[in-house]
Amino acid sequence: MEKKTFTVLIVDDEVKITEVLGKFMNMEGYDVLVANNGNDALSLAKERYPEVVLLDMRMPGMGSIEVLKRLKKINEDCVVIIVSAVDDMDIALSVVKEGANEFIRKPVNLQELKLSIESNLEKRRLIIENRVYQKRLEEKVAEKTAELRGMYLALKKTNLEIVRALAEAIEAKDPYTRGHCHRVTQFSLKLGKEVGLSGEQLESLEYGGLLHDIGKIGIRGAVLNKDGKLTDEEYDHIKTHPAIGDRILENIDFLKEPRQIVKGHHERFDGKGYPNQLGKWQMDIMSQIVSIADAYDAMTSDRPYRKGMSRVRALEIMKENEGSQFNQELAEIFIAKKLFLLDE
Numbered sequence: 505m506e507k508k509t510f511t512v513l514i515v516d517d518e519v520k521i522t523e524v525l526g527k528f529m530n531m532e533g534y535d536v537l538v539a540n541n542g543n544d545a546l547s548l549a550k551e552r553y554p555e556v557v558l559l560d561m562r563m564p565g566m567g568s569i570e571v572l573k574r575l576k577k578i579n580e581d582c583v584v585i586i587v588s589a590v591d592d593m594d595i596a597l598s599v600v601k602e603g604a605n606e607f608i609r610k611p612v613n614l615q616e617l618k619l620s621i622e623s624n625l626e627k628r629r630l631i632i633e634n635r636v637y638q639k640r641l642e643e644k645v646a647e648k649t650a651e652l653r654g655m656y657l658a659l660k661k662t663n664l665e666i667v668r669a670l671a672e673a674i675e676a677k678d679p680y681t682r683g684h685c686h687r688v689t690q691f692s693l694k695l696g697k698e699v700g701l702s703g704e705q706l707e708s709l710e711y712g713g714l715l716h717d718i719g720k721i722g723i724r725g726a727v728l729n730k731d732g733k734l735t736d737e738e739y740d741h742i743k744t745h746p747a748i749g750d751r752i753l754e755n756i757d758f759l760k761e762p763r764q765i766v767k768g769h770h771e772r773f774d775g776k777g778y779p780n781q782l783g784k785w786q787m788d789i790m791s792q793i794v795s796i797a798d799a800y801d802a803m804t805s806d807r808p809y810r811k812g813m814s815r816v817r818a819l820e821i822m823k824e825n826e827g828s829q830f831n832q833e834l835a836e837i838f839i840a841k842k843l844f845l846l847d848e
Protein backbone atom coordinates (compact mmCIF):
# COMPACT_ATOMS: atom_id res chain seq x y z
CA MET A 505 0.00 0.00 0.00
CA GLU A 506 1.33 3.40 -0.89
CA LYS A 507 2.29 5.28 2.26
CA LYS A 508 0.72 8.69 2.63
CA THR A 509 3.10 11.53 3.41
CA PHE A 510 1.86 13.37 6.47
CA THR A 511 2.67 16.98 7.23
CA VAL A 512 3.91 17.96 10.65
CA LEU A 513 3.94 21.54 11.89
CA ILE A 514 6.56 22.29 14.55
CA VAL A 515 5.77 25.30 16.70
CA ASP A 516 8.51 26.50 19.03
CA ASP A 517 10.17 29.86 19.69
CA GLU A 518 13.55 28.17 20.10
CA VAL A 519 15.11 27.80 16.66
CA LYS A 520 17.47 25.11 17.90
CA ILE A 521 14.56 22.87 18.82
CA THR A 522 12.69 23.39 15.55
CA GLU A 523 15.89 22.48 13.70
CA VAL A 524 16.46 19.24 15.60
CA LEU A 525 12.84 18.15 15.47
CA GLY A 526 12.49 19.25 11.84
CA LYS A 527 15.49 17.24 10.70
CA PHE A 528 14.31 14.17 12.54
CA MET A 529 10.75 14.35 11.22
CA ASN A 530 12.11 14.86 7.73
CA MET A 531 14.20 11.76 8.01
CA GLU A 532 11.12 9.88 9.18
CA GLY A 533 9.43 10.83 5.92
CA TYR A 534 7.18 13.68 7.05
CA ASP A 535 6.75 17.01 5.30
CA VAL A 536 7.85 19.60 7.81
CA LEU A 537 6.50 23.12 8.47
CA VAL A 538 7.95 25.42 11.10
CA ALA A 539 6.46 28.33 13.04
CA ASN A 540 8.06 30.30 15.85
CA ASN A 541 4.89 31.75 17.37
CA GLY A 542 1.18 31.08 17.68
CA ASN A 543 -0.01 33.44 14.96
CA ASP A 544 2.31 32.00 12.32
CA ALA A 545 1.31 28.50 13.40
CA LEU A 546 -2.39 29.27 12.88
CA SER A 547 -1.79 30.84 9.45
CA LEU A 548 0.17 27.76 8.37
CA ALA A 549 -2.48 25.44 9.76
CA LYS A 550 -5.15 27.23 7.72
CA GLU A 551 -3.08 27.06 4.55
CA ARG A 552 -1.61 23.58 4.74
CA TYR A 553 -3.81 21.52 7.04
CA PRO A 554 -1.00 19.59 8.76
CA GLU A 555 -2.05 16.23 10.19
CA VAL A 556 0.28 16.69 13.19
CA VAL A 557 1.28 19.75 15.24
CA LEU A 558 4.08 19.69 17.81
CA LEU A 559 3.26 22.64 20.03
CA ASP A 560 5.65 24.19 22.55
CA MET A 561 3.96 24.94 25.86
CA ARG A 562 5.67 28.25 26.55
CA MET A 563 5.98 30.85 23.85
CA PRO A 564 5.92 34.62 23.81
CA GLY A 565 2.71 36.10 22.34
CA MET A 566 -0.43 34.02 22.08
CA GLY A 567 -0.62 31.35 24.82
CA SER A 568 -0.33 27.72 23.79
CA ILE A 569 -3.77 26.74 25.11
CA GLU A 570 -5.34 29.42 22.91
CA VAL A 571 -3.31 28.22 19.92
CA LEU A 572 -4.40 24.66 20.67
CA LYS A 573 -8.10 25.62 20.79
CA ARG A 574 -7.87 27.49 17.49
CA LEU A 575 -5.95 24.67 15.83
CA LYS A 576 -8.72 22.24 16.75
CA LYS A 577 -11.28 24.64 15.35
CA ILE A 578 -9.41 24.79 12.04
CA ASN A 579 -9.15 21.02 11.86
CA GLU A 580 -10.67 18.85 14.59
CA ASP A 581 -8.79 15.78 13.34
CA CYS A 582 -5.38 17.41 13.67
CA VAL A 583 -3.11 15.51 16.11
CA VAL A 584 -1.69 18.06 18.56
CA ILE A 585 1.22 16.99 20.76
CA ILE A 586 2.22 19.42 23.47
CA VAL A 587 5.95 19.61 24.07
CA SER A 588 6.87 21.15 27.40
CA ALA A 589 9.87 21.66 29.62
CA VAL A 590 7.56 21.93 32.60
CA ASP A 591 7.03 18.62 34.30
CA ASP A 592 3.62 19.40 35.73
CA MET A 593 0.77 16.92 35.81
CA ASP A 594 -1.89 19.64 36.19
CA ILE A 595 -0.78 21.38 33.03
CA ALA A 596 -0.64 18.07 31.20
CA LEU A 597 -4.19 17.26 32.24
CA SER A 598 -5.52 20.70 31.36
CA VAL A 599 -4.10 20.67 27.84
CA VAL A 600 -5.48 17.19 27.20
CA LYS A 601 -8.85 18.51 28.37
CA GLU A 602 -8.57 21.27 25.79
CA GLY A 603 -8.08 18.70 23.06
CA ALA A 604 -4.36 17.95 22.98
CA ASN A 605 -3.68 14.35 22.01
CA GLU A 606 -0.52 13.87 24.01
CA PHE A 607 1.87 15.62 26.36
CA ILE A 608 5.63 15.09 25.89
CA ARG A 609 8.45 16.38 28.05
CA LYS A 610 11.53 18.26 26.97
CA PRO A 611 14.23 17.30 26.30
CA VAL A 612 12.40 15.29 23.69
CA ASN A 613 13.19 11.62 23.35
CA LEU A 614 12.94 11.32 19.58
CA GLN A 615 11.95 7.65 19.56
CA GLU A 616 9.21 8.35 22.08
CA LEU A 617 8.02 11.22 19.90
CA LYS A 618 8.02 9.05 16.80
CA LEU A 619 5.92 6.34 18.50
CA SER A 620 3.55 8.89 19.93
CA ILE A 621 2.97 10.46 16.52
CA GLU A 622 2.44 7.10 14.87
CA SER A 623 -0.04 5.84 17.45
CA ASN A 624 -1.97 9.12 17.36
CA LEU A 625 -2.10 9.08 13.55
CA GLU A 626 -3.46 5.53 13.74
CA LYS A 627 -6.12 6.65 16.25
CA ARG A 628 -6.97 9.55 13.97
CA ARG A 629 -7.33 7.20 10.99
CA LEU A 630 -9.74 5.00 12.93
CA ILE A 631 -11.81 7.98 14.06
CA ILE A 632 -12.09 9.32 10.51
CA GLU A 633 -12.88 5.87 9.13
CA ASN A 634 -15.55 5.38 11.76
CA ARG A 635 -17.06 8.76 10.97
CA VAL A 636 -17.23 7.95 7.26
CA TYR A 637 -18.79 4.60 8.12
CA GLN A 638 -21.37 6.26 10.39
CA LYS A 639 -22.23 8.76 7.70
CA ARG A 640 -22.68 6.00 5.12
CA LEU A 641 -24.81 4.10 7.59
CA GLU A 642 -26.99 7.13 8.19
CA GLU A 643 -27.35 7.63 4.46
CA LYS A 644 -28.32 3.98 4.04
CA VAL A 645 -30.89 4.24 6.82
CA ALA A 646 -32.34 7.40 5.28
CA GLU A 647 -32.46 5.69 1.90
CA LYS A 648 -34.23 2.61 3.31
CA THR A 649 -36.64 4.78 5.28
CA ALA A 650 -37.58 6.66 2.12
CA GLU A 651 -38.00 3.36 0.30
CA LEU A 652 -40.27 1.99 3.04
CA ARG A 653 -42.25 5.20 3.10
CA GLY A 654 -42.73 4.93 -0.67
CA MET A 655 -43.94 1.35 -0.28
CA TYR A 656 -46.25 2.37 2.54
CA LEU A 657 -47.75 5.18 0.45
CA ALA A 658 -48.16 2.85 -2.53
CA LEU A 659 -49.96 0.37 -0.29
CA LYS A 660 -52.24 3.12 1.04
CA LYS A 661 -53.01 4.16 -2.51
CA THR A 662 -53.87 0.59 -3.45
CA ASN A 663 -56.08 0.26 -0.39
CA LEU A 664 -57.97 3.39 -1.31
CA GLU A 665 -58.35 2.17 -4.89
CA ILE A 666 -59.80 -1.12 -3.62
CA VAL A 667 -62.24 0.77 -1.41
CA ARG A 668 -63.26 3.04 -4.28
CA ALA A 669 -63.78 0.04 -6.58
CA LEU A 670 -66.00 -1.59 -3.95
CA ALA A 671 -67.92 1.66 -3.57
CA GLU A 672 -68.44 1.71 -7.34
CA ALA A 673 -69.85 -1.81 -7.08
CA ILE A 674 -72.53 -0.57 -4.68
CA GLU A 675 -73.45 2.27 -6.99
CA ALA A 676 -73.65 -0.06 -9.99
CA LYS A 677 -76.18 -2.15 -8.10
CA ASP A 678 -78.09 0.76 -6.61
CA PRO A 679 -77.81 3.79 -8.90
CA TYR A 680 -79.79 5.93 -6.48
CA THR A 681 -76.89 5.79 -4.10
CA ARG A 682 -74.70 7.49 -6.73
CA GLY A 683 -72.89 10.29 -4.94
CA HIS A 684 -74.45 9.25 -1.64
CA CYS A 685 -71.41 7.32 -0.38
CA HIS A 686 -69.12 10.13 -1.40
CA ARG A 687 -71.20 12.79 0.37
CA VAL A 688 -71.60 10.68 3.51
CA THR A 689 -67.82 10.31 3.58
CA GLN A 690 -67.30 14.06 3.23
CA PHE A 691 -69.81 14.91 6.00
CA SER A 692 -68.31 12.24 8.24
CA LEU A 693 -64.76 13.44 7.72
CA LYS A 694 -65.77 17.01 8.54
CA LEU A 695 -67.45 15.90 11.73
CA GLY A 696 -64.57 13.56 12.60
CA LYS A 697 -62.04 16.36 12.20
CA GLU A 698 -64.20 18.75 14.19
CA VAL A 699 -64.21 16.39 17.19
CA GLY A 700 -60.48 15.71 16.93
CA LEU A 701 -60.27 12.12 15.69
CA SER A 702 -56.76 10.83 14.96
CA GLY A 703 -55.35 10.44 11.45
CA GLU A 704 -55.88 6.69 11.66
CA GLN A 705 -59.49 7.09 12.77
CA LEU A 706 -60.13 9.55 9.96
CA GLU A 707 -58.78 7.03 7.47
CA SER A 708 -61.15 4.39 8.86
CA LEU A 709 -63.94 6.92 8.67
CA GLU A 710 -63.15 7.59 5.03
CA TYR A 711 -63.13 3.90 4.12
CA GLY A 712 -66.16 3.20 6.29
CA GLY A 713 -68.05 6.13 4.79
CA LEU A 714 -67.39 4.96 1.25
CA LEU A 715 -68.32 1.36 2.08
CA HIS A 716 -71.09 1.76 4.64
CA ASP A 717 -73.75 0.41 2.23
CA ILE A 718 -71.56 -2.28 0.63
CA GLY A 719 -74.04 -4.88 1.94
CA LYS A 720 -76.63 -3.60 -0.55
CA ILE A 721 -74.82 -5.75 -3.10
CA GLY A 722 -76.62 -8.66 -1.44
CA ILE A 723 -80.09 -7.01 -1.55
CA ARG A 724 -82.48 -7.93 -4.35
CA GLY A 725 -82.41 -5.37 -7.15
CA ALA A 726 -86.20 -5.33 -7.32
CA VAL A 727 -86.32 -4.19 -3.71
CA LEU A 728 -83.52 -1.65 -4.02
CA ASN A 729 -85.03 -0.07 -7.11
CA LYS A 730 -88.68 -0.34 -6.13
CA ASP A 731 -90.63 2.82 -6.88
CA GLY A 732 -93.32 2.44 -4.30
CA LYS A 733 -93.54 1.81 -0.58
CA LEU A 734 -91.76 -1.28 0.69
CA THR A 735 -93.67 -4.18 2.22
CA ASP A 736 -92.65 -5.37 5.69
CA GLU A 737 -90.83 -8.31 4.17
CA GLU A 738 -88.94 -6.05 1.75
CA TYR A 739 -88.03 -3.66 4.52
CA ASP A 740 -86.74 -6.53 6.65
CA HIS A 741 -84.71 -7.69 3.67
CA ILE A 742 -83.14 -4.23 3.25
CA LYS A 743 -82.31 -4.21 6.95
CA THR A 744 -79.97 -7.17 6.43
CA HIS A 745 -77.48 -5.01 4.48
CA PRO A 746 -75.25 -4.05 7.45
CA ALA A 747 -74.76 -7.72 8.36
CA ILE A 748 -74.17 -8.68 4.72
CA GLY A 749 -71.60 -5.88 4.41
CA ASP A 750 -69.90 -7.07 7.55
CA ARG A 751 -69.54 -10.55 6.04
CA ILE A 752 -68.28 -9.22 2.70
CA LEU A 753 -65.41 -7.40 4.41
CA GLU A 754 -64.77 -10.07 7.00
CA ASN A 755 -61.42 -11.27 5.67
CA ILE A 756 -59.95 -7.96 4.57
CA ASP A 757 -57.50 -7.08 7.29
CA PHE A 758 -57.01 -3.39 6.51
CA LEU A 759 -60.80 -2.87 6.67
CA LYS A 760 -61.18 -4.22 10.21
CA GLU A 761 -62.04 -0.79 11.67
CA PRO A 762 -64.19 0.43 8.76
CA ARG A 763 -66.18 -2.81 9.11
CA GLN A 764 -67.48 -1.53 12.45
CA ILE A 765 -69.05 1.34 10.55
CA VAL A 766 -70.52 -0.94 7.90
CA LYS A 767 -72.08 -3.04 10.64
CA GLY A 768 -73.04 -0.17 12.93
CA HIS A 769 -74.30 2.71 10.78
CA HIS A 770 -78.00 1.88 11.31
CA GLU A 771 -77.69 1.41 15.05
CA ARG A 772 -79.34 4.12 17.08
CA PHE A 773 -78.32 5.96 20.21
CA ASP A 774 -81.50 4.79 21.98
CA GLY A 775 -80.87 1.13 21.14
CA LYS A 776 -83.74 0.89 18.65
CA GLY A 777 -81.57 0.53 15.55
CA TYR A 778 -80.47 -2.56 13.67
CA PRO A 779 -79.00 -5.14 13.35
CA ASN A 780 -77.96 -5.42 17.02
CA GLN A 781 -79.90 -2.70 18.91
CA LEU A 782 -76.60 -1.55 20.40
CA GLY A 783 -77.41 1.80 21.99
CA LYS A 784 -75.12 4.61 23.08
CA TRP A 785 -72.83 2.62 25.33
CA GLN A 786 -71.93 0.10 22.70
CA MET A 787 -71.90 2.15 19.52
CA ASP A 788 -68.43 3.24 18.44
CA ILE A 789 -67.93 6.92 17.72
CA MET A 790 -67.27 6.37 14.02
CA SER A 791 -70.59 4.57 13.52
CA GLN A 792 -72.29 7.40 15.41
CA ILE A 793 -70.72 9.93 13.05
CA VAL A 794 -71.61 8.04 9.87
CA SER A 795 -75.19 7.47 11.07
CA ILE A 796 -75.65 11.26 11.30
CA ALA A 797 -74.09 11.87 7.88
CA ASP A 798 -76.05 9.00 6.33
CA ALA A 799 -79.39 10.10 7.74
CA TYR A 800 -78.91 13.72 6.68
CA ASP A 801 -77.93 12.77 3.14
CA ALA A 802 -80.72 10.20 2.83
CA MET A 803 -83.29 12.82 3.85
CA THR A 804 -82.07 15.51 1.49
CA SER A 805 -81.48 13.27 -1.56
CA ASP A 806 -84.06 12.61 -4.27
CA ARG A 807 -85.35 9.05 -4.55
CA PRO A 808 -87.35 7.59 -7.46
CA TYR A 809 -90.47 7.53 -5.31
CA ARG A 810 -90.02 10.87 -3.53
CA LYS A 811 -88.25 14.18 -3.77
CA GLY A 812 -85.54 14.92 -1.20
CA MET A 813 -86.67 17.19 1.62
CA SER A 814 -85.32 20.69 2.16
CA ARG A 815 -82.21 21.22 4.24
CA VAL A 816 -84.19 23.21 6.80
CA ARG A 817 -86.71 20.39 7.27
CA ALA A 818 -83.98 17.75 7.44
CA LEU A 819 -82.14 19.71 10.13
CA GLU A 820 -85.37 20.10 12.10
CA ILE A 821 -85.87 16.34 12.03
CA MET A 822 -82.29 15.81 13.11
CA LYS A 823 -82.78 18.15 16.06
CA GLU A 824 -85.91 16.26 17.06
CA ASN A 825 -83.91 13.04 17.02
CA GLU A 826 -80.87 14.24 18.93
CA GLY A 827 -80.31 11.90 21.85
CA SER A 828 -82.69 9.25 20.49
CA GLN A 829 -81.53 8.35 17.00
CA PHE A 830 -78.28 10.29 17.20
CA ASN A 831 -75.57 11.19 19.65
CA GLN A 832 -76.82 14.57 20.79
CA GLU A 833 -73.43 16.27 21.02
CA LEU A 834 -72.33 15.12 17.58
CA ALA A 835 -75.61 16.10 15.96
CA GLU A 836 -75.43 19.54 17.58
CA ILE A 837 -71.92 20.09 16.25
CA PHE A 838 -72.97 18.89 12.79
CA ILE A 839 -75.77 21.45 12.74
CA ALA A 840 -74.12 24.36 14.59
CA LYS A 841 -70.89 24.21 12.58
CA LYS A 842 -72.82 23.79 9.34
CA LEU A 843 -70.85 20.68 8.47
CA PHE A 844 -73.60 19.76 6.00
CA LEU A 845 -72.22 22.38 3.59
CA LEU A 846 -69.89 20.75 1.08
CA ASP A 847 -67.34 22.75 -0.90
CA GLU A 848 -68.15 21.37 -4.34
Ligand SMILES: [Fe+2]
Nearest residue numbers: 716717769770
Ligand atom coordinates in the same frame (compact mmCIF):
# COMPACT_ATOMS: atom_id res chain seq x y z
FE1 LIG B 1 -77.20 1.88 5.04
